[in-house]
Amino acid sequence: MTRRDAGPRSIASRLVDSLTENRWIGLAGLAIALLAPFVNATPYAISVMTSAAIFVMLAAGLNIVVGYCGLLDLGYAAFFAVGAYTSGVLSTRFDLPLVATLPAVLVATVIAGVVIGAPTLRLRSDYLAIVTLGFGEIIRITATNLDVTGGPSGIYGIPGLAGDRISFYYLTVLVVAVAVVGAARLGRSRLGRAWRFVREDEDAAEAMGVHTYKVKMAAYIAGAIWGGLAGVLFAAHLSAIAPSSFTFLQSALVLMAVVLGGMGSIRGVVIGAVIISLLPELLRDLADYRFVAFGVLLIIVMLVRPQGLWPARAREAARSTAPREAVR
Amino acid sequence: MKDPANDLVNETVNDPVNETVNDPVNETSGGPSDHPLLSIEDLRLSFGGVLAIDGLTFGVGEAEIVSLIGPNGAGKTSAFNCVTGFYRPTAGAVRLRGRDITGLRPSAVAALGVARTFQNLRLFGEMSVLDNVRAGTHLWIRQSVFDALLHTPRYRRGEREITEQAHHWLDFAGLRGDRYGPARALPYGEQRRVEIARALARRPDLLLLDEPAAGLNHGEKAEMLDLIRRIRDLGIAIVLIEHDMGLVMDVSQRVVVLNFGREIADGPPEEVRRDPEVVEAYLGRDADEAEIEQARASVAGGRDDGGA
Structure with missing residues (x-):
């Protein structure tokens, strides 16, 4: 690990800091998302952008688990699946509007988070990764084998959340924006600090009174809720879900978005998610070779910027803190 | 004041x-x-x-x-x-x-x-110095998830208070270095102060x-x-x-x-x-003559064995 220079920093780096730390950056991102349909409103483009927004929400959720808390989760699609299937099954079986299934989705995802988290969070790093990988597959295979989930062909005819494609896109963008801001705020709270204490040094965190098991469980549950709600949006978007949407590849892509953007950095993660979800579409002209190009591009980015495109920084802005004279 | x-x-x-x-x-x-x-x-x-x-x-x-x-x-x-x-x-x-x-x-x-420090510094290296000391406040700050999500007045008040506390304990511990930057960037002696400030913030x-x-x-x-x-x-x-x-x-x-x-x-x-026992534990026992003789004998014996 390189030791960053602690001395006076250059004017250029200060300028970059003030730009990247600007709170308006988030609103600018939201504005881009809101204005995008005015540039291209073909059904295809709207569909791709909706998927990208849902993917951003997934990445924001996984960032809580992996980025803030440092728990490597290779089966995150499991929570995505639990949310999508809970809302899909309830709405088609009982003829409910999708919104009415939200309480059940929350309960189901929290239960899934606890069931998966309780036995696994006692494990450290590599073991946790393997076990979550297994749980991700268990959820997918269960969905394939149960009758209630429609077996391998899945569920059809899930009602939408909004009338047409455009309004559903806007609804999705707003929900995702709230989810991203929520994740960021959690990250700056007492709980969010506790997550990062656990990531940095579990023993020191315990010594300061952080119940590391509970805190890790909280990260897992928060991640599960974000993933589950993204699953509801996904079900509403496609109106059909099948086990093939919740493979290990999906988990790996979300993790890729988090790592590419910069673990623990909400801005980076949003950008990472947008790139991961849009790049294969932009490379469509390469036909059969597009995933080769996609892979090569990702490898190049990770070689050039291993810390991610927009990494989290430990430095905090002085404005957020009280003047020292006040306490002396 | x-x-x-x-x-x-x-x-x-x-x-x-x-x-x-x-x-x-x-x-x-x-x-x-x-x-x-x-x-x-x-x-x-x-x-x-x-x-x-x-x-x-x-x-x-x-x-x-x-x-x-x-x-x-x-x-x-x-x-x-x-x-x-x-x-x-x-x-x-x-x-x-x-x-x-x-x-x-x-x-x-x-x-x-009970608060403690560690023999080998155990700071949260990638977090700011202030955040490190804020760890000590984890147990007494009252803040729910909803306070954090909605930025309620209680959230703002709590965050302001623990920031003041963090500054206070860093002042108390005599930290001279940069408080806003990552803890790992501080020199060793300063990191020790941060660790003590963190423990003190636990009150x-x-x-x-x-x-x-x-x-x-x-x-x-x-x-x-x-x-x-x-x-x-x-x-x-x-x-x-x-x-x-x-x-x-x-x-x-x-x-x-x-x-x-x-x-x-x-x-x-x-x-x-x-206390003689303490002196002995630290400095070793006074090597008495008998022991020295024994050591000589064993060295000599070893040499003989080697020759035979």
Whole structure:
């Protein structure tokens, strides 16, 4: 690990800091998302952008688990699946509007988070990764084998959340924006600090009174809720879900978005998610070779910027803190 | 200006956080005031067949400075780990104001008012210095998830208060370096101060310092001595592991000496430094003539064997 220079920093780096730390950056991102349909409103483009927004929400959720808390989760699609299937099954079986299934989705995802988290969070790093990988597959295979989930062909005819494609896109963008801001705020709270204490040094965190098991469980549950709600949006978007949407590849892509953007950095993660979800579409002209190009591009980015495109920084802005004279 | 932090320090700490205490009331006792702040009773710890601690008994009173000394490997840090819940002792008991805290998890022990530092600095390197000290406030800040999501007035008030507290304790510990940057960017001596500030922000009744002066230069050691005294003046009891005998003898009210996991002395510094067993543990026994003869013989014998 390189030791960053602690001395006076250059004017250029200060300028970059003030730009990247600007709170308006988030609103600018939201504005881009809101204005995008005015540039291209073909059904295809709207569909791709909706998927990208849902993917951003997934990445924001996984960032809580992996980025803030440092728990490597290779089966995150499991929570995505639990949310999508809970809302899909309830709405088609009982003829409910999708919104009415939200309480059940929350309960189901929290239960899934606890069931998966309780036995696994006692494990450290590599073991946790393997076990979550297994749980991700268990959820997918269960969905394939149960009758209630429609077996391998899945569920059809899930009602939408909004009338047409455009309004559903806007609804999705707003929900995702709230989810991203929520994740960021959690990250700056007492709980969010506790997550990062656990990531940095579990023993020191315990010594300061952080119940590391509970805190890790909280990260897992928060991640599960974000993933589950993204699953509801996904079900509403496609109106059909099948086990093939919740493979290990999906988990790996979300993790890729988090790592590419910069673990623990909400801005980076949003950008990472947008790139991961849009790049294969932009490379469509390469036909059969597009995933080769996609892979090569990702490898190049990770070689050039291993810390991610927009990494989290430990430095905090002085404005957020009280003047020292006040306490002396 | 009135100092808000001092009010907070003087506040009595009663943490209702932990409900899993094994033995809240000692049957033989009258009230909690009868009990020493910390009492360690016949503590034993073994790793497999190796006895790391073999019967350690000592107490620490309110606002007392007790040093735990002994050669490397004597079991000092293991004793700290038993007190703070990182190790579960094989036998014996650790009591805090008469309450049995043996085998509680470290966060539960911390909730009862015990803070510690580590022999090898254990800061949260990628987080800001202020965030590191904010860790000490984790147990007393009241903030729900909804406060955090909605940025309620309680959230803002709490965050402002803990930031002031973090600044206060960094000032108290005499940090000169950059507080907004990552902790790992600070020089070593400054990192030690941050670790102590973090422990103090916990507002403990008992502070365990594991070699706070290790790796510090002469001037920094003098400042550390002063800091330890000022911490005691806040009413915080200190248990100190330290190899710098000058510092130990200067600051301690009592000294407990460990050797090979056994307690060999417990008393005021003047008394302990004259204890022959302590001198022997530190300097080795006076090599008497018989032993030297024996050594010569074995060396000579070895040479003979080699020749034969």
